[in-house]
Amino acid sequence: MRCRTRSAPLALAAAGALVLSACGSDDGGPTTSSGDAEACPGAVVDVVVSVGQWGDVVEALGGDCASVTTVIDSVAVDPHDFEPTTGDIAAFEEADLVVLNGADYDHWAADAAGNVDPAPVVLDLAEVVGVESEEHAEEEGEEHAEEEAGGEEHGHGGVDPHIWYSPDSVQQSAEAITAELGELSPDAADHFAERATAWEQELEPYLAEIETLRTAAGDRTYAATESVFDHMAEAIGLTDATPEGYRESASNETDPAPGDVAEFEEALRGGGIDVLVYNAQTEGGVPEQLRAAAEEAGVPVVEVTESVPEDGLSFVDWQLAQLQALSAALQQQS
Ligand SMILES: [Zn+2]
Structure with missing residues (x-):
C-alpha cells in the first residue's frame, strides 16, 4: 500500500512496519502498491504506471488483483524534465501491463516498455481518449527533441496532454484500464468489475x-x-x-x-x-x-x-x- 488507507484500518495497522518501509523515502523513485494473491480470484497483474496522476486510478481499479508500480510518484519531480534512471527502467522488466498518459507526455515510458522482452501490453490513455499528437501518430517511437530542448516552459508540441484534467477522459481511461486488466487476468474479471463500480462511486462527488x-x-x-x-x-x-x-x-x-x-x-x-x-x-x-x-x-x-x-x-x-x-x-x- 502506497502510504494510503484504501485497506481496512486494522489490516493497515497490522502491516504498519511494511507500510512504513515502503513509504519511508520520497526520493522520487518508483513506488509499488502490492496486490494480494490470496484475495485475488485470478492472477495478480503487474502494472507499471508512468506518472502518479494515473497511479492512484490504476490502484483503485486493480484492487487485490494488481501490483502497481508508479514511476514518477513525487511532486518534487517535474514530469516535463524527467529522465528515467536505470532503476526506473528496471521497473518495466516484470510488467504485464504498462499504463502511459501518452501524447508525448511520458515518451520515456513508451521507450522503456518497448525495450522489454517479452513486451508488456501497453495502454496509451491519450490514444484511448483520442488526444494524440500528430507527430506521435506519424512517427511513433521517435524522440521528442523539441520538448527536450524546451527547458522549463510548459508546451507539449501542439496538443494538450493533461488528459487527467478532463472528466470524460478520466472515465474513458478507467473503462479501458478495467477492460485491459480483465483481459490479462480473466479469472479476476468479477473483482475488476467490483472495483470499477466502487471507483464510479468514488468519482460521484x-x-x-x-x-x-x-x-x-x-x-x-x-x-x-x-x-x-x-x-x-x-x-x-x-x-x-x-x-x-x-x-x-x-x-x-x-x-x-x-x-x-x-x-x-x-x-x-x-x-x-x-x-x-x-x-x-x-x-x-x-x-x-x-x-x-x-x-x-x-x-x-x-x-x-x-x-x-x-x-x-x-x-x-x-x-x-x-x-x-x-x-x-x-x-x-x-
Ligand atoms: Zn504539463
Missing part, C-alpha cells in the same frame, strides 16, 4: 462538483499561468480569457515578452478575468508576478498542480479540493 460548477460558470472567465487545467475549465464551461500573446508564448515554450506580461496584468486589473488559475507546482518569476497582480486587483487565485501534490492523496480528493477552491473563487466574484 467529483462529477457532482463539476456539474455544480457548470451551472455556476455561465459567462464566467478565467486566465491561466499555464495550460495544465484547460481541459477541466473547458468541461466546466469557463471562457479562457488568458491574453493571447502570453498564451501563445507559453504554448511555444518561449518566455513571454514583457509586453505580453504587461497585457496580462492589465487584463487582471481590467475586470475581465473572474479567476486566475495558477499552477503551484512550477516555479517562475512571471507566474508569481501575475499572481501578485491578481491579488492586487482582487481577482481570486486558484492553485492547481500538475501532479498529485502530496503522498497518499487520492486522485478524487486531489481534484475535488481544487474544484471546490474554484467554486469558492467564483462565488466570491459573483
